[in-house]
Amino acid sequence: MTSNSDSTLSARLLSWFASHGRHNLPWQQDPAPYRVWVSEIMLQQTQVATVIPYYQKFMQRFPGIDDLAAAPLDHVLHHWSGLGYYARARNLHKAAQQIVAQHGGKFPSTPEDLIGLPGIGRSTAGAILSLALNTRAPILDGNVKRVLARHFAVPGWPGKAAVQHALWELAEAHTPAQQFADYTQGIMDLGASVCTRTRPRCDVCPLQATCEAHRHGTELDYPGRKPKKIKPVRECKMLLCLHDQHLLLQQRPPTG
Secondary structure: OOHHHHHHHHHHHHHHHHHHOOOOOHHHHOOOHHHHHHHHHHHOOOOHHHHHHHHHHHHHHOOOHHHHHHOOHHHHHHHHOOOOOOHHHHHHHHHHHHHHHHHOOOOOOOHHHHHOOOOOOHHHHHHHHHHHOOOOOOOOOHHHHHHHHHHOOOOOOOOOHHHHHHHHHHHHHHOOOOOHHHHHHHHHHHHHHOOOOOOOOHHHOOOHHHOHHHHHOOHHHOOOOOOOOOOOOOOOOOOOOEEOOEEOOOOOOOOO
16 A cells, blocks of 8 residues: 555545446435435445335435424334334434434434434444535445455454454545545445445456555455354244134334
């Protein structure tokens, strides 16, 4: 890694984003904090193409924080149905109620307040700050981890604290002082469309010339994989209450 590559990484990424990045996503048309937040939560573990129709329907039903906070949880889960990972919807609902109760319905604008909300970690907070609140903040979602791990040949599984720390330092160092919203969207787009997990398109990558993994032909070695664990065998017994071909079911409470 050279000092020249350090100083121009963000510039090359911004230039690429201007021509090849995504600029017409629904949440980009009105990047208010609430809209960006909902999109970021939906995009966790879910592809953009899948999220878009769910996002549009969700925003029609819950156009603002007050609407989401006031809705029964069952209604929120119903409109989330099909996206999976329902803990995201529960946390979204809890966070909306917390924003209304503790912040008067005004979306928090500091990293500390954002991270204090259910379901919002440092990376999601960074995305909201940079994309919606015009504040410089690094992000480190799965796509960004892959781009940085490959470009700087960061060894190890990102789930390990030391590897995570190294990647956060790189994310912080290369987030520019200006155009940070474009940079944030750009590095996510690069990871999603070019620096992909299994078939990276290095021939069209704006960072190819200084990518350590590409230089050594080891793109697929980064980021490192999670160490395998021996799965325990668990045995259980079930009792079913049946009567006249009817099965008794009880909905599990949100907690407990």
